Structures are given as C-alpha cells and as structure tokens.
Amino acid sequence: MAEIQPITMPKWGLAMxxxxxxxxxxxxxxxxxxxxxxxxIETSKIANVFESPVTGVLRRRVVADGDTVPVGALLGVVAAPDVSEEAVDDFVRTFLEGFVPEEAGAASGPSAETVEAGGRRIRRLKAGPDTGKPILFIHGFGADLSTWMLNQAALAEDRPVHAIDLPGHGGSEKALYDGSPAGLAAGVIDYMDAEGIESAHLVGHSLGAAIAATIALDAPSRVDGLTLVAPAGFGPEIAGDFIAGFIAESRARKLR
Structure with missing residues (x-):
C-alpha cells in the first residue's frame, strides 16, 4: 500500500x-x-506561506481556514489515489488520538532576554555554542528580532548567533538618543562590546542592512562579513508611502 503522509503545523523559530x-x-x-x-500560516509574529514537505494527492484537510492549532498538529493528509478512504480515515483517527501538544512554555530552546549595553536595555535572543565566529542579525524599521525566526536556529548549529531588538524597537529600551543609521550603529557596537564580541558577520535587512554597512565603514575591524537583504541607503528612492502607512497602522495583523 502506498504511504500515507501527514502535513503538520511547522515550528517556525525557537519560541513558536x-x-x-x-x-x-x-x-x-x-x-x-x-x-x-x-x-x-500566521503566528503572533509573522504571516508566511507554507511549502509542502511531501509529494502526493491532498486527501484530507483536517484543519479549516482560520483555526489555530499547536505546533505538530495534523493539518492535512497526503496519499496516493489508490489508498482507500478508510485507510486515510484510520490514519487521521490514529494520529489525533496519539497527538500530545508540546506543553505551553516548555523549554524547547533559548528564550529572549535583556542585557545592558551602553547604558540602555537591549533585548536579544542568543542561540548556538559559545565557540565559532558569531553572526549578528539586525532587523529593519519597525521590526524586531523575530524577523530572523526562520533563520537563526539553522545557522546556530555550529556558531553563536545573536538577534537583537534595535533601540526603540521590540523589547529594547524605547528612548532613542539618535535614530539615524550612525546612531543605531553605535547602539549595535555597544551591544557587541557588552557581549565581548570583537567582530562578527553582520546580517541586516532594510534599515538593519544600512546599519550593518555603516558599521563596516566606521568600524571595519568589528566586521568579518556582510549579508545585506534589501538594504536601505543603496539607492535614491525611499518607499515613503509604505513607511507612513506602517507608522500610522495600529492593528497587529495589518502590521504583520
């Protein structure tokens, strides 16, 4: 008999x-x-498309549009056309009877914490061993460290990987002494100093990429390499309508 394959709620990031x-x-x-x-699929942090982990024919949609379920829950079932309906029903029933959700708040990985850096509070999530060349993630305007929830765990297998909330963002101190790329770059260097990071590979998105590039220009000895995703400051145009709409929006779903 052809294999029956489950599609389950993925775990995106260390805290999902x-x-x-x-x-x-x-x-x-x-x-x-x-x-x-x-x-x-939407979480409290992101909305993202889910790519099928299997090939076959979708035989059951166990969870309906709009339903919220725990990580690992059965979403659908894929099987070959020659698999009987009874076999698919048995598979679904057995899965649901045996499924035990991960306990809420269970320690499944590192959690975000706040550190003092340059006289201000910075929230960070650190993963990976203490040895190896560090990676430091820098998010974009209006975002936070959850930007990297799909990337951090994989990259932390053999090196320390830090994701921070920039000053004025997320769980970091909201007071902004200087909100320019140079001022925010100084805040990132303060964090590196507080954590004893002499140099790191900087990964930045949008505003975060402009900050990473600024650090490379102003303090090149602190940068081992750059990965810049849709970097700000590399062209003459600014998406002013997007930024204005982002600032004005208060609904969490619209912001995601």
Missing amino acids: EEGMLARWAVDIGTPIELGQEIMD
Whole structure:
C-alpha cells in the first residue's frame, strides 16, 4: 500500500508554540509537489506561506481556514489515489488520538532576554555554542528580532548567533538618543562590546542592512562579513508611502 503522509503545523523559530492556518491554497483531491505553496500560516509574529514537505494527492484537510492549532498538529493528509478512504480515515483517527501538544512554555530552546549595553536595555535572543565566529542579525524599521525566526536556529548549529531588538524597537529600551543609521550603529557596537564580541558577520535587512554597512565603514575591524537583504541607503528612492502607512497602522495583523 502506498504511504500515507501527514502535513503538520511547522515550528517556525525557537519560541513558536502554535499557528493559525489562515488559508488553504489547494483543494482536496489536488496533486501537490514537494515545495509547492499549499497554505498560509500566521503566528503572533509573522504571516508566511507554507511549502509542502511531501509529494502526493491532498486527501484530507483536517484543519479549516482560520483555526489555530499547536505546533505538530495534523493539518492535512497526503496519499496516493489508490489508498482507500478508510485507510486515510484510520490514519487521521490514529494520529489525533496519539497527538500530545508540546506543553505551553516548555523549554524547547533559548528564550529572549535583556542585557545592558551602553547604558540602555537591549533585548536579544542568543542561540548556538559559545565557540565559532558569531553572526549578528539586525532587523529593519519597525521590526524586531523575530524577523530572523526562520533563520537563526539553522545557522546556530555550529556558531553563536545573536538577534537583537534595535533601540526603540521590540523589547529594547524605547528612548532613542539618535535614530539615524550612525546612531543605531553605535547602539549595535555597544551591544557587541557588552557581549565581548570583537567582530562578527553582520546580517541586516532594510534599515538593519544600512546599519550593518555603516558599521563596516566606521568600524571595519568589528566586521568579518556582510549579508545585506534589501538594504536601505543603496539607492535614491525611499518607499515613503509604505513607511507612513506602517507608522500610522495600529492593528497587529495589518502590521504583520
């Protein structure tokens, strides 16, 4: 008999405990391929498409649009067309009867904490061993360290990886003494000093990339390399409408 394969709620990031299946993108009976976008999933931090981990025919949609379920919960079932309906039903029933959600708040990885750096509080999430060349993630305007929740764990397998909330963002101190890229770069260097990081590979997104580039220009000895994602400051245009809309928005879903 052909294999019956489950599709379960993924664990995106070190702290994710549950997610909402916002929208199915495929119907029952649809053949799906490995890596195909089959649904949208939202968490308290992000909204993202979910790519199928398996190939086959979608035989069951166990969770409906808008439902929130824990990590590991059964979302759907994929099987070959020659697998009987009874076999699929048995698989779903057995899975649901045996499924035990991860206990809320269970220690499944490092958690964010606050450190003092340059006279201000900076929230950070550190993962990985203490040895190896560090990576430091720097998020963009209006974001926080959860920007990197899909990247940090994988990169932390063989080196320390730090993700921080910039001053004025997330769980860091809200007072901004200087909100320019140079001022925020100084705050990042303060964090590196507080953590004893002599140099690191800096990974920045948007404003964070401009900050990383500023550090490379002003303090090159602190930078081992740069990865700049959609960097600000590398062209003449600014998405002013987006920034204005972001500042004016107060609804969490719209902000995500």
